[in-house]
Amino acid sequence: MSWTIRRMIVGDVDLVLKIAEEIPEAPHWNHKAYESFIESEIDTGLQRVGFVAESQERLLGFSIGKLVAGVCELESIAVLSSERGRGIGRALLHAFMQWANIHQAVRLELEVRASNSGAIRLYGFFELRREGLRKNYYSSPKEDAVLMGTALPVSGKLT
Numbered sequence: 001m002s003w004t005i006r007r008m009i010v011g012d013v014d015l016v017l018k019i020a021e022e023i024p025e026a027p028h029w030n031h032k033a034y035e036s037f038i039e040s041e042i043d044t045g046l047q048r049v050g051f052v053a054e055s056q057e058r059l060l061g062f063s064i065g066k067l068v069a070g071v072c073e074l075e076s077i078a079v080l081s082s083e084r085g086r087g088i089g090r091a092l093l094h095a096f097m098q099w100a101n102i103h104q105a106v107r108l109e110l111e112v113r114a115s116n117s118g119a120i121r122l123y124g125f126f127e128l129r130r131e132g133l134r135k136n137y138y139s140s141p142k143e144d145a146v147l148m149g150t151a152l153p154v155s156g157k158l159t
């Protein structure tokens with residue numbers, strides 16, 4: 001089944017919430033929080049963005065991040081468990097990094113649960129490196145956060 005990546009719009013929020021509900025590692029923001037960041041981008045030019053992976057009008061995954069003072073933060077990336085291992089996560093991260101490049105970001109940073117080896121491998125593919133540890137950062141269950149980052153652009157991986 002083929003899929004495409006496009007920008008997240010307000011009309012996607014219900015489906016994004018459904019995906020997030022299924023995935024414990026995804027942020028559990030409410031409808032208003034998702035909506036307000038999409039709208040704030042339109043209204044105020046705040047540099048925040050979401051991408052969705054879509055197949056025949058069904059959402060398969062999403063990525064969300066922001067840009068502050070030249071530093072991009074990937075806030076979340078998630079793919080439905082039934083759709084993993086097909087390159088969708090890679091494509092969602094790629095789209096976010098392209099956006100970061102277009103907006104002249106100089107760094108990309110993120111936090112990830114120390115036990116999330118799948119996501120850490122995905123980030124390594126895009127030259128994100130471990131830069132620190134935040135002890136007991138996550139709750140339920142309590143766990144350290146690995147801080148990862150890279151200088152941008154990583155043009156070699158984005159061509």
Ligand SMILES: CC(C)(COP(=O)(O)OP(=O)(O)OC[C@H]1O[C@@H](n2cnc3c(N)ncnc32)[C@H](O)[C@@H]1OP(=O)(O)O)[C@@H](O)C(=O)NCCC(=O)NCCS
Pocket residue numbers: 023025026027075076077078079080083084085086087088089090091112113116117118119121122123125
């Ligand atoms: C992390 C996640 C987004 C990856 O999505 P995906 O569509 O399966 O990723 P891809 O198919 O593009 O995989 C890209 C690479 O990532 C690595 N990878 C991804 N998931 C992996 C896993 N579970 N185990 C090992 N490696 C994994 C592999 O190196 C893979 O490359 P390969 O296929 O050449 O081996 C997905 O597993 C997910 O939604 N996890 C739950 C949410 C989450 O943990 N998000 C990150 C923190 S917010």
